[in-house]
Amino acid sequence: MKGTLKDLEKIEFDLIIIDGMNLVYKYHYIMKNLSSKDGTPTGVWYGCLNCVHDLRNRYKKAKIIFAWDSRTSKKKEINPTYKANRVHTEGNGFWDRLDKLKKLLSLYNVDQCYADGYEADDIAAKLVEENKDKRILLMSTDNDWHQMLDENVMVYKNGINWNRSQIEEKYEVNVKKQTLIKSFIGEAKENVKGIPRIPRKLVNELAERYDSLYSIFESIEKNGLSKLNKWGKIILDNKEKLLENHKLKELIIKGYELQEIEKRDDIKKLCRTLAKYDMSKLCERIKNE
DSSP states (O other), rough: OSSHHHHTTOOSSSEEEEHHHHHHHHHHHHHHTTEEEOOOOOOOHHHHHHHHHHHHHHHHTTTEEOOOOOSBTHHHOOOTTTTTTTTOOOOHHHHHHHHHHHHHHHHTTTTEOOOOOOHHHHHHHHHHHTTTSEEEEEEOOOGGGGGOOBTEEEEETTTEEOOHHHHHHHHHHHHHHHHHHHHHEEEEEGEEEEEEOOOOOHHHHHHHOOHHHHHHHHHHHHHHGGGTTTHHHHHHHHHHHHHHHHHSSSSOSSSOOEEEEOOOOHHHHHHHHHHTOOOOHHHHHHHHH
């Protein structure tokens, strides 16, 4: 799917995959002051349901799927400190309200997928793999989702639909080499520690030339260390760490089955719940879809 940013807004999609927690946190913060008369925070419910409503009006033929993180991650089995630096400041009742959101989406007849031990980007990557013949729009601000971009896969960011070439131009990176690159440089927000002070230019050159860590290791061992100066030895000394980082950053699409949250498709019950929390106007818009 090629064209200018304006042209890309006109594209119709068959499938829209939403990063569930990414969207939840967006509305948790930007609608933090929205609440019902009894003081129940409603920003996440209102924001997410309204988002689905807008998407259904804009892309009438598209199937919408929320991809959810599991509350446990198999990647912690690789490294227990994975994402251990994240500070949760959601406040009391956040997780109960999240469970309530999933029930509201179910009543709204929205598809939702998860898999125990896996993250939303894994779920999305599996869905993309299973729908290669579809035109797909991803919705997430997480750059890890860029790895899925391809000829028929775009991402919605900052109010705009971006294709692969535009993302690669903006971020100056081959999206299919992101995992390889982050194996070297790490990712602070997930507590994945790279090789300290390794030059980004060197990492980009290695990623451009080689397809895997093993091919880099083999080349260094075969051709000697001189061409990379001190970094050749440092890379080999950190072989196990680099391989671990790669496992932490790669998207997993095999070895598990997707699980679905049952859809109820009960607009009347949805509207009763919305009215209870002073969101009747949203209900009216939903009923008029």
